[in-house]
Amino acid sequence: MTEIEARRLVLRPIAESAALSLLQGVRPPELVFASGYPSQFSLETMQLVADGHTSTHGGPFFMVRGQDQAIVGEIGAGLDLANATAQVGYSVVQPAWGLGYATEALQALVEHLFTVPELCRRVVADTMADHAASRRVLQKAGMTCSGRRVEDVDGAVVELVSYELTRPPPSRAQRTPSGP
Ligand SMILES: CC(C)(COP(=O)(O)OP(=O)(O)OC[C@H]1O[C@@H](n2cnc3c(N)ncnc32)[C@H](O)[C@@H]1OP(=O)(O)O)[C@@H](O)C(=O)NCCC(=O)NCCS
Numbered sequence: 001m002t003e004i005e006a007r008r009l010v011l012r013p014i015a016e017s018a019a020l021s022l023l024q025g026v027r028p029p030e031l032v033f034a035s036g037y038p039s040q041f042s043l044e045t046m047q048l049v050a051d052g053h054t055s056t057h058g059g060p061f062f063m064v065r066g067q068d069q070a071i072v073g074e075i076g077a078g079l080d081l082a083n084a085t086a087q088v089g090y091s092v093v094q095p096a097w098g099l100g101y102a103t104e105a106l107q108a109l110v111e112h113l114f115t116v117p118e119l120c121r122r123v124v125a126d127t128m129a130d131h132a133a134s135r136r137v138l139q140k141a142g143m144t145c146s147g148r149r150v151e152d153v154d155g156a157v158v159e160l161v162s163y164e165l166t167r168p169p170p171s172r173a174q175r176t177p178s179g180p
Pocket of ligand 1: 136
């Protein structure tokens with residue numbers, strides 16, 4: 001799987017062995033974890049990895065902080081290849097909220113996904129309508145609100161909002177082959 005470089009973070013594919021270990025409550029000794037790890041979302045992500053829901057370009061990935069190699073969260077994309085669409089999800093451990101990590105990771109993942117146009121020409125996300133922080137992350141990554149709906153989630157009626165971003169058309173320089 002691919003590793004993706006961001007400014008302060010590296011997005012590193014989550015190995016199945018690490019996911020299985022974390023699900024058993026054991027921290028792999030070779031990995032460094034930020035305070036507050038794992039979150040409930042972390043464990044849900046580990047379950048996805050354990051169940052084989054992984055892909056080369058969609059991850060999921062650990063968000064690894066460059067300065068100390070500590071894992072501060074996870075991010076990933078489910079790929080709908082028939083429609084070249086990626087559905088993204090992300091989480092950061094609570095002590096590291098508000099430092100821009102989710103935004104940085106999402107921007108890097110989106111940029112990466114758009115480099116493979118046959119794989120992804122559209123990125124989408126769903127979040128709770130009242131989840132201001134998550135909505136802000138999506139907006140800061142350039143995504144725009146495309147719809148609202150009410151759904152039953154685990155027995156509770158919740159209002160969800162959808163966001164999307166379409167891959168910009170290639171620039172003239174990208175379209176025109178360079179000289180001989
Ligand atoms: C949502 C989440 C990923 C944000 O991570 P983060 O690293 O703190 O996000 P960022 O720092 O990149 O950006 C958060 C933005 O939300 C803003 N924000 C936070 N709480 C807010 C609130 N209650 N109201 C309005 N804005 C808020 C921050 O000020 C920041 O915006 P700014 O840079 O313009 O000031 C994190 O809160 C989280 O992991 N939550 C639990 C898991 C989750 O809900 N994942 C999303 C599932 S769709």
